Structures are given as structure tokens and as C-alpha cells.
Amino acid sequence: MNKILLSVTVFCIFLFTASTTFAEIKVVSVKGHVAYKTGPTWRKPLQRGMKLREGIKISTGVRSSAVLNINGNIVTIKPLTMMKIYSNKLTKKNSRTRIGLRRGSLRTKIKRRKNIRTSFKVSTPVATSSVRGTDWSIFYGPGRGMITYVHDTGAVEGENWNGISRTIGGRLRFHQKPTSPLPEELLARIMNKSFGFGNQPGLNPRNTDLFNPRNPIIGDLDLQPVIYWPRNHNLNSIGLNGFFNTISGTVVINILWP
Amino acid sequence: MKYRFCIILILLSVSIFAQNIDPVLWINNLAGKKTATFEDAVNMYILTLEKKPAGFARNVKLLEDMKILSKTDNFKKDKPAYRGTVALMIARHLKLRDSLFYRMIRVRRYAFRACIADGIMGYDESEWDKLSGEELIEIMALVSDRMED
Numbered sequence: 001m002n003k004i005l006l007s008v009t010v011f012c013i014f015l016f017t018a019s020t021t022f023a024e025i026k027v028v029s030v031k032g033h034v035a036y037k038t039g040p041t042w043r044k045p046l047q048r049g050m051k052l053r054e055g056i057k058i059s060t061g062v063r064s065s066a067v068l069n070i071n072g073n074i075v076t077i078k079p080l081t082m083m084k085i086y087s088n089k090l091t092k093k094n095s096r097t098r099i100g101l102r103r104g105s106l107r108t109k110i111k112r113r114k115n116i117r118t119s120f121k122v123s124t125p126v127a128t129s130s131v132r133g134t135d136w137s138i139f140y141g142p143g144r145g146m147i148t149y150v151h152d153t154g155a156v157e158g159e160n161w162n163g164i165s166r167t168i169g170g171r172l173r174f175h176q177k178p179t180s181p182l183p184e185e186l187l188a189r190i191m192n193k194s195f196g197f198g199n200q201p202g203l204n205p206r207n208t209d210l211f212n213p214r215n216p217i218i219g220d221l222d223l224q225p226v227i228y229w230p231r232n233h234n235l236n237s238i239g240l241n242g243f244f245n246t247i248s249g250t251v252v253i254n255i256l257w258p
Numbered sequence: 259m260k261y262r263f264c265i266i267l268i269l270l271s272v273s274i275f276a277q278n279i280d281p282v283l284w285i286n287n288l289a290g291k292k293t294a295t296f297e298d299a300v301n302m303y304i305l306t307l308e309k310k311p312a313g314f315a316r317n318v319k320l321l322e323d324m325k326i327l328s329k330t331d332n333f334k335k336d337k338p339a340y341r342g343t344v345a346l347m348i349a350r351h352l353k354l355r356d357s358l359f360y361r362m363i364r365v366r367r368y369a370f371r372a373c374i375a376d377g378i379m380g381y382d383e384s385e386w387d388k389l390s391g392e393e394l395i396e397i398m399a400l401v402s403d404r405m406e407d
Contacts, residue, residue: 033278033279033280033281033282034279034282035279035282035283042279042282042283042286043279044279045278045279059282059285059286060282061279061281061282061285061305062281062285062305062306062308062398062402063306063308063402064282078399079399079402080285080395080396080398080399080402082286082289103289103392103395103396104399105399141392141393141396141399142390142392142393142396143379143380143383143393143396143397144380144396
């Protein structure tokens with residue numbers, strides 16, 4: 001009798017450990033006002049230490065955030081965000097997570113594990129973003145659309161609902177606007193905004209003249225300038241087709257008339 | 259008696275320390291609106307400033323004290339929240355400097371231009387757009403990020 005009981009117990013242990021029982025969604029921390037729901041109404045505040053299930057929806061308030069641990073991957077839900085965890089599966093060889101982002105932004109740090117193939121996908125109303133193992137952020141809003149970018153050396157793939165995909169890394173970003181059938185060109189942001197010239201590489205914006213990044217028309221310089229003008233060049237010959245050392249390129253300037 | 263008193267005390271303490279999710283519920287209701295009103299914009303701004311909304315008149319008074327609204331504005335409570343109106347509030351609050359015309363003439367049109375220059379609004383939008391609830395939330399999320407910078 002004892003032997004039979006022992007055999008049954010050992011069999012049950014093998015049976016359950018072979019399935020996806022290690023998939024776990026745990027709340028690491030909560031700041032401010034964060035609510036969740038599993039049914040039709042929002043009723044409950046999210047609390048630290050809670051274990052969550054697939055199908056849960058989470059919404060954060062102003063200046064509020066929550067950090068989740070999903071199979072060892074850290075997901076930070078930023079303020080004014082609404083998201084839903086559609087599925088979360090973990091086996092000995094595969095980790096698969098699907099999240100829907102209705103609005104707001106997430107920052108996700110995906111753990112790279114040698115023996116486990118990780119697939120982490122976030123869907124928005126205009127595009128999806130998927131990654132295997134990296135630190136990345138994703139934002140969605142009805143005006144700006146979906147924007148995704150990485151924080152370290154990994155890569156992220158963005159794909160819109162027309163099936164057009166881009167794999168990005170470094171300082172590039174994937175941007176899909178709601179009104180456009182195509183994602184934004186990868187270098188569009190760099191070419192439109194980081195434009196300046198001086199007499200040496202490692203440009204100092206204060207040395208610029210005509211295209212001063214701090215003037216009222218072009219007021220944004222959140223990226224390091226990537227283009228510089230050769231020394232002693234004639235300023236009167238500046239046109240829309242500029243010459244940048246040994247290559248030529250086209251610059252797009254959006255002029256806002258008052 | 260002591261037992262009942264302990265139970266009541268425990269229930270009260272749970273409710274005292276429980277998180278209040280009313281702001282989250284209000285924001286989720288706002289997200290479902292096709293057109294947000296000026297009152298919604300004022301409430302959203304009050305929440306972004308981490309203050310408690312306390313009626314339209316008091317909220318407007320608070321924003322006037324902070325110079326986000328002016329006494330001469332006279333925006334109506336139930337009128338749609340136009341992008342230009344919200345841009346003017348943002349430009350005053352964040353003291354945006356990246357628009358020469360806004361520095362000279364502080365009206366909605368140029369406040370909207372200043373918000374474009376600061377990356378809060380898009381160049382393909384208009385100051386006369388009526389904001390939906392989701393668009394208002396998106397804009398205030400960017401404002402909240404700027405406040406933390």
C-alpha cells in the first residue's frame with residue numbers, strides 16, 4: 001500500500017512539473033493609484049505581492065506606476081497606461097508572453113536565458129512590437145501612434161497591421177502613426193531635427209549660425225548632431241541638397257508659418 | 259463585545275489604508291469620451307498636479323492662482339476642449355520658450371506652436387482640433403513626463 005501511494009505521488013509530481021506551471025505574474029511594486037480588473041468593472045487596487053493571472057487588465061493613474069515580474073522579466077507600467085496580459089506560458093524550453101497596450105507606455109527588461117527561447121510581444125491598435133531579450137520601451141497614443149526603441153544593445157522588431165516590419169536597435173526607433181500605411185523612416189527623426197554645422201566634429205551647438213538648434217523654429221536637440229559642415233564653406237550656397245563631407249543627402253525642413 | 263470591536267477596527271483600518279482608485283476610474287471614463295470638455299481638461303490638469311479636484315469653480319481658481327489660467331480667459335465649462343486651449347495652459351505652466359511668436363503674443367495659436375516645438379503636439383495637428391478623451395490623456399502624459407524632467 002505504501003509503495004503504491006509513493007508511486008502515485010511520484011507520478012503526480014512528474015505530471016505537474018512537465019506542464020506550464022512555472023509561468024508566474026507577480027506584482028513587485030506599486031506607486032500611486034493603480035487598479036486592475038478581471039471581469040467587467042474596475043473595482044480593486046493593485047497591491048504589492050499579488051499573483052496575477054492571464055486576462056488581467058491593469059490601469060495606472062497620473063504619476064502612478066506598477067512593476068510586474070512576468071516569468072523573470074521585469075515590466076514597468078508607466079503613468080496613464082492601460083494594458084492587458086493576454087497570455088503567459090513558460091515551459092523548460094520556451095517562454096511566451098503576449099500583452100496588449102491600449103494607451104500609455106511600458107518599459108520591459110527581458111532576461112536572456114541560454115536554454116529558454118523567449119518571445120515577448122506587445123500589441124497596440126496600430127502595430128506590434130516583439131523582442132527576444134533586451135531592455136526596451138513602447139509607447140502608444142491615438143495622436144502619436146506607436147513608438148518603440150531599445151535602451152541597450154538588443155534589437156526590437158516592429159510590425160504594423162499591413163505586415164510591414166522593421167528591426168531596430170541602437171538609437172533608432174520604430175514609429176507607426178495611426179494615419180500612415182507605412183512606419184516612419186528610421187532616420188527621419190535624426191535628419192529632421194539634429195542638423196547643425198560647425199568647424200569640427202563633436203559639434204558644439206553654440207557655434208552654429210543659420211540652423212541654430214535653439215532658435216524658435218528648430219527648437220529640439222535631443223540627439224547628438226550627426227552631420228557637420230566642412231570648414232570655410234560658403235554659407236550662401238546652402239540649399240536643400242546639402243553636401244556632407246563626401247556624400248550628398250536631402251534635408252527635409254518643416255516650416256511653421258505664424 | 260471586544261471581539262466585535264476588533265473586527266470593526268480591522269475593517270476600518272483596511273479601508274483607511276486601501277488605495278483609492280477613483281482617479282483611475284475617472285480617467286478610464288474620460289478615455290471613452292469622443293469629445294472632452296473644458297471641465298475635463300481642468301480636472302485632468304488638477305490630477306496631473308497631484309491635487310484633488312474640488313468642483314469646477316475651485317479648480318479654475320486654483321489654476322488661476324498658479325497662472326495656468328487667466329481671469330480674462332472665460333472658457334466655458336461645457337464647451338469642447340480645443341487643442342489650442344490645452345496648449346495655452348501647458349505653455350503657461352511649463353513656461354515654454356521655444357517659440358518666438360509665443361514669447362511676443364501669448365495666445366492659443368502661438369502656444370500651440372510652442373507645444374509643437376517642444377514635442378508635446380504634432381505639426382500636422384491644428385489648434386482648433388476638438389480633443390477626445392484619449393487624446394487629452396495622451397497630452398497630459400507628456401506634460402507629466404516634462405514635469406519630472
